[in-house]
Every structure is written in structure tokens, then in C-alpha cells.
Amino acid sequence: MATVVGKVTEEEKRDIEVLHEKNVALRNLMKIDLNPEEKIKVNEEMFIVNEAMRNWWGSKSKKYGWASKPDGDWQILFATCEILLV
Numbered sequence: 001m002a003t004v005v006g007k008v009t010e011e012e013k014r015d016i017e018v019l020h021e022k023n024v025a026l027r028n029l030m031k032i033d034l035n036p037e038e039k040i041k042v043n044e045e046m047f048i049v050n051e052a053m054r055n056w057w058g059s060k061s062k063k064y065g066w067a068s069k070p071d072g073d074w075q076i077l078f079a080t081c082e083i084l085l086v
Contacts (some may be wrong), residue, residue, distance in 0.1 A: 001085040002075070003068040012060060013081045019053045 008016075034042065041074045049081045057074060060066075060083075066074065067085055 002086045003067075003084045004082050005074070008060055008064070008076070008083065008085040010079050010081060013076065013078060016053065016056050016076060017078055019049055019056065022049045023053065056064045 003052065023046070026042055026049060029042050030039070031045075061068070061074065064083075064085055070075075072085050075086055076082070078086065
């Protein structure tokens with residue numbers, strides 16, 4: 001069951017939304033037939049984007065003091081900027 005643990009600003013939401021969209025696009029790219037060099041480039045970009053996403057979540061959780069749990073994850077509702085603990 002998901003619980004609302006906080007909210008971010010519109011600007012903060014846009015930042016993670018852009019990263020999320022890049023991540024989805026890169027995962028979709030990996031589904032097509034890429035040559036080895038292209039796969040390496042996509043993997044490198046995925047690493048960069050995933051690191052940026054981890055930094056965003058870490059920074060915002062520290063800033064806002066969101067509740068957490070050992071086996072839980074945070075999710076964002078883009079429509080409302082709410083952060084859920086699932």
C-alpha cells in the first residue's frame with residue numbers, strides 16, 4: 001500500500017520527469033538491434049541518467065525528510081508532485 005510522504009515543487013518535479021523520460025527512452029533503445037558501439041553509448045548514458053536520478057531522490061529525501069522503510073521505494077505522482085512510499 002502506498003502512502004503519501006511529501007511533495008516537491010513543480011520545478012523539482014520537472015527535473016525528475018525529464019530524467020525519467022530519458023531513462024524510458026534509453027531502455028526502449030536497448031530493445032532495438034544496435035551495433036556494439038551504439039550499445040556501449042546507450043549503456044553509458046543510462047548509467048549517467050540513473051546516477052542523476054539517484055542523486056535527485058537522495059537530495060530531495062534529505063531536503064524534505066521523507067519517511068522511508070527498509071524494503072520501500074519512493075515514487076512520484078507527476079500530476080500532483082506528491083511523493084509516495086511504496
